[in-house]
Amino acid sequence: MADIAQLSTTDTGFQQRLEQLLAWESVSDGGVNQTVNDIIVDIRSRGDDALLEYTSRFDGWDARGAADLEIPAARLAQAWSCIPEDQRQALAHAAERVRIYHEKQKTESWSYTEEDGTLLGQQVTAIERVGLYVPGGKAAYPSSVLMNALPAKVAGVQELIMVVPTPGGELNELVLAAAHLCGVDRVFAVGGAQAVAALAYGTESIPPVDKVVGPGNIYVATAKRAVFGQVGIDMVAGPSEILVICDGKTNPDWVAMDLFSQAEHDEDAQSILLCPDKVFVAQVKANIDRLLPTMEREPIIATALKDRGALIHCRDLDEACEVSNFIAPEHLELSVDNPQALAPKIRHAGAIFMGRYTSEPLGDYCAGPNHVLPTSRTARFSSPLGVYDFQKRSSLIMVSETGSDTLGKTASVLARGEGLTAHARSAEYRFKDK
Missing domain, CATH: 3.40.50.1980 (Nitrogenase molybdenum iron protein domain)
Structure with a gap:
């Protein structure tokens, strides 16, 4: 039987338990x-x-x-x-x-x-x-x-x-x-x-x-x-992560295997389910127990689920989105009836997989978007790898003679206010009427 944390957002101390679950020290010893x-x-x-x-x-x-x-x-x-x-x-x-x-x-x-x-x-x-x-x-x-x-x-x-x-x-x-x-x-x-x-x-x-x-x-x-x-x-990446938000209507085998798909990466990977349906959560747990012995990487999956995995019961899908935004997962599956209605409520996620048929491995290999994603809650402030990571931007400034006069006066006042006289005089030398 698989050992995985089973939590509820109504539990006393839930937030503290969640933070402990998410804690990952990326700084090397x-x-x-x-x-x-x-x-x-x-x-x-x-x-x-x-x-x-x-x-x-x-x-x-x-x-x-x-x-x-x-x-x-x-x-x-x-x-x-x-x-x-x-x-x-x-x-x-x-x-x-x-x-x-x-x-x-x-x-x-x-x-x-x-x-x-x-x-x-x-x-x-x-x-x-x-x-x-x-x-x-x-x-x-x-x-x-x-x-x-x-x-x-x-x-x-x-x-x-x-x-x-x-x-x-x-x-x-x-x-x-x-x-x-x-x-x-x-x-x-x-x-x-x-x-x-x-x-x-x-x-x-x-x-x-x-x-x-x-x-x-x-x-x-x-x-x-x-x-x-x-x-x-590009980034300093931590262990792989998946968070599944499910309304309880997806095949529980699918959800169990989606959780396995990241847990099999290594023992530190993280797999979490958020669902408002208690019966469905229990079904997923039963299916995890049934399917785990069939996996080639069973020891790795079992360790990842035990150490960093969780099945979380929540009040509703809105609360699931709020918890998800705190977690800021690398991979987020919205396994619900209307994922496009739920997606705008997601503020922090590396990649959002929308709909029951959109398994996370499709993004890993061939969907098109990049699979190099922010981990360890860094999706709060960073983005997937992309073309923009291989491009630089240089500002272009070409001031006309008239503009030099207008902008120079503003620059002169501000520079002298900062006590940077050479800055001010550099601009002032170009005034039409010195």
């Missing part, structure tokens, strides 16, 4: 921080030599030299041609949908001219070189390649450098095929904090990038946090 900092220092000082040593130590294979760390483009093409036809078709179908969706996110430059001839605007340019980290330890994720590489390419990134750990020197054909399909420019068989450091600072073989994106374990996440400022990063 001192030992992890020290290890990562040592690796970064070593990569910065010894470059490829350090990278080769860490690859041998952590991935368990010895490259003959730094050149062996790069996977040639021909090898990526070979992987694409050799994977089974159904996998090739699935990757192509998913990639096309992801590309089409992200094309709609492109932001164009704009400007306007005022009556006196002053031009103001915004120039949008792509980041020049981006590093993509793709996990390759416990599992391989070709979907991560699609979701990170395609928005970058749509944005116009000139060079995309991918790193992927290869434990035991084993290459994952699907990951390589996805890299070929997405037009990744260079791929290196390195992982961990050492790969992040190499991307941020560069080595003799790996060029330094301007931004690092992609998921990874606690060492990768800690390294991304440590190099932020030297390079940009």
Whole structure:
């Protein structure tokens, strides 16, 4: 029988219990921080030599030299041609949908001219070189390649450098095929904090990038946090999460499996159900008990449900939305009759899956929107990865002679009010009547 918390919003101390359930310390402990900092220092000082040593130590294979760390483009093409036809078709179908969706996110430059001839605007340019980290330890994720590489390419990134750990020197054909399909420019068989450091600072073989994106374990996440400022990063992601709001009319097997779909990621993943129907909540619990022994990753799911999962009975769907807004989940399923009426009540969520037939895994792989989403309640202030994460905006200001006089007087008054005389005089020098 599965062990999972069963709560009600009417319970005494419910809010405190919910906060305890959601608590996740994304900051690494001192030992992890020290290890990562040592690796970064070593990569910065010894470059490829350090990278080769860490690859041998952590991935368990010895490259003959730094050149062996790069996977040639021909090898990526070979992987694409050799994977089974159904996998090739699935990757192509998913990639096309992801590309089409992200094309709609492109932001164009704009400007306007005022009556006196002053031009103001915004120039949008792509980041020049981006590093993509793709996990390759416990599992391989070709979907991560699609979701990170395609928005970058749509944005116009000139060079995309991918790193992927290869434990035991084993290459994952699907990951390589996805890299070929997405037009990744260079791929290196390195992982961990050492790969992040190499991307941020560069080595003799790996060029330094301007931004690092992609998921990874606690060492990768800690390294991304440590190099932020030297390079940009997408986010520091925590464990995967799903919250299902259900009105009690969905097949309870579906809901149980939806909760499993995130719990199987790892033991720290979080799966929560919010429902106003007590009978349905009990049905979902019974179905969890029945289905759990049939799952290949049963131990992982069971641990995740026990440690961080919950079945929550609430008063009504409005209250469910309020609780959901506090949780700010990564994935939110609205498994109700009229999800479009409920969606406007949701203020904080990474992605909203609307309707009984919209399972979360569709978003993971092929619906089109990005599956790189804010976790650990950060959906309160952040958004899914998108084309906008690979574009920069520069302000455009071209002041006419008349505008220089008008704006200069305003700037002069404000600058002198701040005690910045050089600022004021810089503007005043351009006055028509000095």
